[in-house]
Amino acid sequence: MSKIINERYEVLQSIGTGGMADVFLCFDLVLKRDVALKRLRGDLSDDPVALLRFQREANAASGLHHPNIVEVYDVGDDQGQPYIVMEFVKGITAKELVHRRGALEKYEALSIMKQLVSAVKCAHEAGIVHRDIKPQNILVKDDGTVKIADFGIALANDALQLTKVDSVMGSVHYLAPECVRGDGATIQSDIYAMGIVFFELITGALPYRGETSVEVAMKHLKDPMPSVLKYNSEIPHSFANIITKACQKNKIYRYRLAQDMFEDLSTSLDPQRIHEALWLPNIIDDEETKMITALNGIDDEDIDDDVIKEPWSRKKKIQVSIATVLIAAIVVTLGIIFWPKPPAPYYLxxxxxxxxxxxxxxxxxxxxxxxxxxxxDYSEEFDKGYIIATRPVSGTQIEPGSQIRVTVSQGRLFEIPDFAGKTRAQVQEILANYPNITIQTRTVSDSTVEPGIIVGQEGLSVGQMINPSQKYILTLLISSEPEIIMQDFRGKPIEEAQKTLEDLGIVVKLNRLSMAGMSEERVNSLQFGVVIDQNPFAGSYYVQLENSSVTLSFYDVADKPTFNTNSNDNSDDTDNTN
Incomplete structure (x- = not known):
């Protein structure tokens, strides 16, 4: 990739990668702002389905204008690879937030959910189903603002299904039961996913786990939804009811619209709702089987006597006809059984x-x-050797003797851990199997952390999924001994100077200067309780080592000597007498 794209976007660094695209942090040279540039991977540039999906994402997101949806600024092409220029959001994903802190406090979880549902409501009203709602696609800024991103598999109501497998695309942990069955995704599939996200935010866990994606998907399809109250009995009943209603297996019992869910969220912390009765769906039973009563109104007397007295010859004819029909039926049946059958069609x-x-x-x-x-390719969900895509897609009819193409996982994408609290040596050990990650370090002064301990990281954020085959730079912020440029403390109160230095982690020694041998006049001219001298001197570079300290010298008023004023007065009287 060129360093400057279309003479406008200067590439600063890679900030993410996915199954279809790579994302870069760029600087817009025209509007002088940071932007995120998402570019289709080079190996997919000739794939018409991938190109159409990428174009669909650009069309879907650019047509939506909402404060909680990542804004699309521009689309273009770089050396045959299409790209989308989007708003750069400084923050972390909701997945990283839960990873760091576990279950969120109820007010914070509710704030995130209301913003998320509001954004999805906007997309639904524009006729767009997101189809991949998950915490990894929910960005949370430092001020609490939420931005939903990645419309890569979103589908407009009137859009052509690219493949039959589109109906089951999306992350398996947030996949609605109807999508597991292969039915098309709908508005209510997004509502189900938002219910799972709400569950994860307030419990810090996922409702279903399994060894494989198939196992997780089957649990979404068959297992009852666990109650959030089992994780924490203090969770408001209104929250539990919203999740229960959003995550019903049968979508006819779910919220019909995102607006309905939003309205329920808006009142969920009203006092009367905190301990409301737990909601259960009003199950609609199938129509019960009905017995058909015997026909009334036909009397034996209504039967024609001529029928009863039918001649034998007519009965015989009927018997012969019945026999003929039976024989014909047997012949047909035998033909069906023994006649060579055409091979049954095979659907992948x-x-x-x-x-x-x-x-x-x-x-x-x-x-x-x-x-x-x-x-x-690398996969977020599947280990090495497992199929992650097929061509043609599942459900396609295939003739015997045909071949299909498959994409096989090279291994899982690597999720960047939180290195805070570890040493560089420990990080090197963790990343030993990832030679494409270059480790750099930068020291920061932090008096609250032991020197040599990592206090932060840059370049690769916590929870970021990376492709191990690509190159990355990880910068570790490592605590160092406190270091300062010494300021001039002379003339400042000794207590103030001491506190300023100690707050910076500097060891301070106080030196009380002696006034022995000074005249009374000299003593009276001294400043007491302020810094008279310091070592090191102002402007020098100082590093706090184990045995080093800063010395502040001052005169203590408690050490001030007393002078005999009576002898002086007597001498004056003598002089006056003479």
């Missing part, structure tokens, strides 16, 4: 999350094969 099963070896065995049973030219 969902192989995402299946190991490549198992997939080959499954397909071989249907005379279908995997092309030897495999594609590889």
């Amino acid at each position: 099963e969902d192989l995402v999350g299946v190991h490549i070896d198992d997939a080959r065995a499954q397909l071989a049973e249907h005379n279908i094969y995997i092309n030897d030219s495999l594609s590889y």
